[in-house]
Every structure is written in structure tokens, then in C-alpha cells.
Amino acid sequence: MNKEKVAVLFTGGRDSSLVACLEALQGREVHLLTCNSGIGIKSELSEFRVQELKSLFPEQIVGRTVLPTYGLFRSIAIARLEEDFKRWGVNLVLLGDKLAIHAAATVYCVQNGIKRLVDGCVGYQKDLAEQKSVAIEILREFEAEYGIIYECPIYHFGSQDDVKYALLTIGLSSKSLEGVSVFGDAFTEPTDQMVEEYMKDKLPICHEHVRFMTETKDIVNRFKYKEPVVS
Numbered sequence: 001m002n003k004e005k006v007a008v009l010f011t012g013g014r015d016s017s018l019v020a021c022l023e024a025l026q027g028r029e030v031h032l033l034t035c036n037s038g039i040g041i042k043s044e045l046s047e048f049r050v051q052e053l054k055s056l057f058p059e060q061i062v063g064r065t066v067l068p069t070y071g072l073f074r075s076i077a078i079a080r081l082e083e084d085f086k087r088w089g090v091n092l093v094l095l096g097d098k099l100a101i102h103a104a105a106t107v108y109c110v111q112n113g114i115k116r117l118v119d120g121c122v123g124y125q126k127d128l129a130e131q132k133s134v135a136i137e138i139l140r141e142f143e144a145e146y147g148i149i150y151e152c153p154i155y156h157f158g159s160q161d162d163v164k165y166a167l168l169t170i171g172l173s174s175k176s177l178e179g180v181s182v183f184g185d186a187f188t189e190p191t192d193q194m195v196e197e198y199m200k201d202k203l204p205i206c207h208e209h210v211r212f213m214t215e216t217k218d219i220v221n222r223f224k225y226k227e228p229v230v231s
Contacts, residue, residue, distance in 0.1 A: 003029040005114045010034050012046025013176045014163045015120025019153055020053055021170050024060035032064035035101040037073035052172050072209050073100040076202045090188045092198050098130035102139055103206035107213040109148050121152040124159055127189050134192045138199045
């Protein structure tokens with residue numbers, strides 16, 4: 001019997017690590033997806049977390065795939081950076097990064113027959129644009145257009161300490177092993193309206209990326225040169 005596949009947006013941090021554990025504990029085939037947009041200060045320690053997970057769940061964790069999102073992130077969040085700051089007046093770059101992550105993960109899911117995508121968004125960090133409920137709902141609708149269910153299994157889990165103790169109970173270290181973004185530490189919290197407007201403004205770029213990455217191969221194959229048949 002084939003296991004149900006699930007893709008986990010994985011950073012090596014506590015929250016995404018706990019989500020990966022919970023999915024593995026339910027016997028699912030877990031694909032860890034880490035996106036690299038080029039704006040992060042990498043933490044090589046995240047590989048240690050991958051090995052921890054694989055040791056604990058050798059039958060469930062199939063490995064980690066790093067998805068490059070440099071160009072996609074630039075198109076969404078950097079190409080019109082000055083205009084975006086003038087329009088919304090706050091730093092929404094990491095929200096653009098989240099959109100790029102979802103577009104890239106959607107391509108992976110479509111190509112690998114995965115119908116469920118989860119991450120470690122948590123309610124205790126809802127001051128962050130990408131973890132607000134309005135952002136999660138828009139991303140849920142985006143994924144649904146591709147037949148993918150998007151969920152945040154620990155959104156209502158509790159506090160950061162609750163996550164730490166859950167990791168220790170399962171058998172993982174409770175340290176955060178993720179990298180940090182050079183665009184982090186913004187001190188102005190955007191409104192829900194800002195988040196919604198920004199995301200809806202950028203979503204066409206995401207849809208175009210998914211279309212290009214999933215359909216271009218078929219187009220190329222259709223017109224690929226074929227050797228003439230010699231009679």
C-alpha cells in the first residue's frame with residue numbers, strides 16, 4: 001500500500017521540524033522542501049536537523065530538496081521594490097519570499113504527485129506578514145487551484161516553549177537550526193489590508209511561474225526534433 005505523500009516547507013527551525021515529525025508519526029511519506037532565494041544567511045546546522053529526522057523516521061522522511069528561487073523571488077519582491085515601499089510603506093519582502101516559496105513548492109508537488117503541502121506557521125508569530133491568517137487563506141486558495149491542500153498543522157499549538165517541549169518529547173533537539181534573512185527584523189507590522197493587496201498584486205507572477213515550469217517541458221517535447229524514418 002502506497003503511503004500518502006506530503007510536502008513540508010522546511011527551514012530547519014523548530015516549527016517546521018515539529019510539523020515534519022507530526023506528519024511522519026502519521027506514517028506519511030514526507031518530502032522536506034527548502035527554498036533558496038539568495039537572501040538568507042545560511043545555517044549549515046539545518047542539515048543536522050535533516051539527519052535527526054531521517055534517523056528518527058527512516059521509513060517516512062525521504063530526504064530534503066533545495067529549490068532555487070532566485071529569479072522568481074526577484075520578480076515578485078525585488079523588481080518593483082521602490083514602488084512597493086511607496087505604495088505600502090512597510091517591509092513586505094519576506095511576504096514576497098513566501099509567495100515565491102509557494103510557487104516553487106507547487107511546481108514540485110505537481111511534478112511529484114503530491115496533493116498536500118504543510119508548513120510551520122504559528123499563531124504566536126502572527127505579527128509577521130507571512131503568518132497572518134489573511135495570508136494563509138490566500139495561499140490556501142492559491143494551492144487549491146492546483147488541487148493541493150495547504151495546511152498549517154501547528155498554527156494553534158500554543159507557545160514557542162510548547163513547540164520546544166514537543167520536539168524534546170519526540171526525541172529531537174529543541175534548538176532552532178534555521179538560517180536568517182537579511183530582510184528580517186522589520187519593525188512595522190502591516191495591516192491585513194496591506195497583506196491582502198500585496199499578495200493579490202503578486203499572485204499573477206506565481207501562476208505564470210507554475211504554468212511555465214509545468215507546461216514548458218510538454219511544449220518542448222511536442223516540437224522536439226525527431227530523426228526521419230528511413231524506408
